[in-house]
Amino acid sequence: MQHNHGYLEIEPYTFLLLLGGFVALLAAIVPVVLQKKYLSPPIIYLVLGTIAFFVCSQNNIEPLDHLEEVKHITEFVILIALVNTGLRIKDPFKWNTWKNAVRLLAITMPLTIVAASFLGWWIIGLAPxxxxxxxALIAPTDPVLASELQTSEPGQEDRSKSKLGLTAEAGINDGLAFPFTYFAIFAAQKGLDYENWIGEWFLHEFVIKITIGVGIGLLTGWGLYKLIFSLSEKDDKLSRISRGILSVALILLPYTITEYFGGYGFLAVFFAACMFSNYEKHQHHMLDLHDFNEELESFAVAVIFITIGFFIAVNYEILFDVEILAVSLLMVIIVRPATGYIALVKTELNPFQKFVLSFYGMRGIGSLYYLAYALTAAQFAQTEKLIAITTATIFFSVLIHGITARFVQKRIKKYDFNHNNTGS
Structure with missing residues (x-):
């Protein structure tokens, strides 16, 4: 047998690195090319993932075989996005910053959970x-994909109440989805007779773990800020501190410490970043942190949505299933906008601002994380149907919200300009 000395051969690991290089190139180019277009990058990645299926392979991807990988990748992307979201929020500890977001968290989120649960049970026939x-997994507004309508970058003024409300909501509700995810896990593990376990669930999964997450997040954020900026100011070393390394510390330290104590690490990371953004003195360095995280986030989003596009191409029939189509479109077009509007009824917001805050929820990386997390924590019935309806809802959310977000962004700028100039 003739040996070819390794020419024109590639090992699987090397092939993955090659794919990673192409995805990194896409993540660098696509957002720039689409900057003034009506398409968002995730839409392009979905299309590319679909094309990749037909070009590269005809092999099926079975999501249930890769839940751990999905969980860890999406978890890391969310952590990056939560730091970015926290750094964006100006005056994070003033009531005026949170008054609209609190309504979305306290009213819209529970109503969305109830409505989605009912539709999943009634139309699709999911087990309770x-x-x-x-x-639980479809209710949170995604801090990753809502970036087109998030408030301005650190140090930049933004008076848009609708964008501020979406940013604040997205920052905190990914952590608040955990108790409701655990409610479903308890129901799967302990049965539907909730009177036997609801007290335990409320005390541990709702009260204690949220308190630990918020408390450790604030404490570690304050400690990191004081440590970094007090030490570096003494001999002007601040400019030499790596924004990348500091960013990783701001993600990993609050998260791991909180997880060790049993709290919700997502909440901790968000509130640690809020503690940084509370100090205006070093806005330039906050912007550096934000920019570095945004670059990491762009790469990870490209990886995830190319994979989702591949999966949709493999299982394209889910988009033609009438029941799945009905529920996913109802969630995106009716349920979230209606529950959002209900929450904002008695506010000073005008109808357009209420529409923006109500309509632009969901999308999906957080949903993928909670899906993988719950399915690795407990046995659920009809997991294939659950994966199908979750994927379809993410697909339509990315498509509908992504295409319309640019138009709405322009309307927001025009409205805010006129509103601020007239002083009304």
Whole structure:
């Protein structure tokens, strides 16, 4: 047998690195090319993932075989996005910053969970615990993909109440989805007789773990800020501190410490970043941190949505299933806008601002994380249907919100300009 000395051969690991290089190139180019277009990068990645299926392979991807990988990748992307979201929020500890977001968190989120659970059970026929899980994972507004309508970068003035409300909501509700995800897990593990376990759930999964997450987040954020900026100011070393390394510390330290104590690490990371953004003195360095995280986030988003596009191409029939189509479109077009509007009824916001805050929820990387997390924590019935409806809802959310977000962004700028100039 003739040996070819390794020419024109590639090992699987090397092939993955090659793919990673192409994805990194896409992540660098696509957002710039689409900067003034009506398409968002995730839409392009979905299309590219679909094309990749037909070009590269005809092999099926079975999501249930890769839940751990999905969980860890999406978890890391969310952590990066939560730091970015926290750094964006100006005056994070003033009531005026949170007054609209609190309504979305206290009213819209529970109503969305109930509505999604009911639709999943009634139309698709999901088992009760599985339907509850669908409600919990689809309710949060994604801090990753809502970036087109997030408030301005650190140090930049932004008076848009709608964008500020979406940013604040997205920052905190990914952490608040955990208790409701655990509610579904408890129902799957302990049965539907909730009177036997609801007290335990409320005390541990809701009260204690949220308190630990917020408390450790604030404490570690304050400690990191004081440590970095007090030490570096003494001999002007601040400019030499790596924004990348500091960013990783701001993600990993609050998260791991909080997880060790049993709290919700997502909340801790967000509030640690809020503690940084509370100090205006070093806005330039906050912007550096934000920019570095945004670059990491762009790469990870490209990886995830190319993969989702591949999966949709493999299982394209889910988009033609009438029941799945009905529920996913109802969630995006009816349920989230209606529950959002209900929450904002008695506010000073005008109808356009209420529409923006109500309509632009969901999208999906957080939903993928909670899906993978719950399915690795407990046994749920009808997991294939759950994965199908979750994927379809993410697909339509990315498509509808992504295409319309640029138009709405322009309307927001025009409205805010006229509103601020007239002083009304």
């Amino acid at each position: 615990a599985t339907a509850m899980l669908f409600g």
